[in-house]
Amino acid sequence: MKRLHKLNTSVLATAHALAVVAIVYLVMNFSWWTLGLAFLWLWLSGMAITAGYHRLYAHRSYRSAAPVRAFFLIFGAVAVQNSALRWAADHRVHHANTDTERDPYSIKRGFWWAHVGWVLTRRKDVSGVPADLLKDPLIRWQHKYYIALAGIFGALLPAAIGTLWGDPLGCFLVVGFLRLVIQWHCTFSINSLAHFLGRRPYNATITARDSFITALVSFGEGYHNFHHAFQADYRNGVRWFDFDPAKWLIYGLSRVRLTWDLRRTPTDAITRARQGSSTRGS
Ligand SMILES: [Zn+2]
Ligand SMILES: [Zn+2]
Known part of the structure; x- marks a missing residue:
């Protein structure tokens, strides 16, 4: 029997209980403003995880101001998914050891383990500290004040904004x-759903899969087979029509010089991977 991670389990349980309270509150005191702010916060923090934690810090797929x-x-x-330093360290272990014992969220241990079980369980830390990220003073600052930032910008600031339309408790x-x-379940789905649902056009030997449905719930991270095959690419949905808002954001920011050195996989390498995978079946 694995040992329960008491802190993570209580944080997740409390947040889920408060989410149920929030639904009841919203039904009784409905406000478009409050709902709109929740969507805005969902997108801002979703893009921060996708374009920031994942593609900028874990993979260094571009540089930014x-x-x-x-x-x-x-x-x-x-x-609330840990500091960028810790998140990126875990994620690099996932890529280096996909589908093995050392993968912290291996789908081989089951859908629910990959989704949330690994968060609720104590495990040996094998990820270390990424030395390249430690050079950035902003990363060190966030690692130090991560909990305060989560509380202030995640709950207190929305409550303060909610006073503008008389609904601070609703916003909280x-x-x-x-x-x-x-938000959590959107991100968790990348470790569970994206290794479970969809096709494998680029590498048929790994569990990571491409799916539009996963892309929709994960802010564009659903082209996971491509991502595992070409993890340094700033894009996840490589075709122009693939739903990948993080790709559009990173590219858009590059047009105003706020991001640069966007890394792209050469087209012939992508074509070769597609042909190689189709001969093995998906
Ligand atoms: Zn993966
Ligand atoms: Zn990744």
């Missing part, structure tokens, strides 16, 4: 906790 990095780190904290509950729980 300090204000953009500060935004990603503040709203990444709002998603709905933007703070209902949004957070939805």
Whole structure:
């Protein structure tokens, strides 16, 4: 029997309970403003995880200006998924050891383990500290103040904004906790659903899969087979029509010079991978 991670389990249980309270509150005191702010916060923190924690920090797939990095780190904290330093370290272990014993969220241990079981369980830390990320003072700052940032920007700021339309409690509950729980399951789906549902056009030997449905719930991270095959690419949905808002954001910011050195896989390498995978079947 694995040992329960008491802190993570109580944080998740409390947030889920408060999310239920938030739903009841919203039904009784419905406000479009409160709901709109929750959507805005969901998108801001979702993009901070996808474009920031994942593609910028875990994979270094492009470079960006300090204000953009500060935004990603503040709203990444709002998603309450650990500091960017820890998140990126775990994620690099996932890529280096996909589908093996050392993969912290291996789908081989079951759908629910990959989704949330690994968060609730104590495990040996094998990820170490990524030395390349430690060089960034903003990363060190966020790692130190991660919990304070999560509380201030994740729940207190929305409550303060809610006073503008007389609903601070609603914003605290709905933007703070209902949004957070939805956010978690969106991110968790990348470890569970994206290794479970869809096709394998680029590498048929791994569990990572491409699916539009997963892309919709994960802010564009659903082209996971491509991502595992070409993890340094700033894009996840490589075709122009693939639903990948993080790709559009990173590219859009590059047009105003806030991001640069966007890494792209050469087209012939992508074509070769597609042909190789189709001969093995998907
Ligand atoms: Zn994966
Ligand atoms: Zn990745």
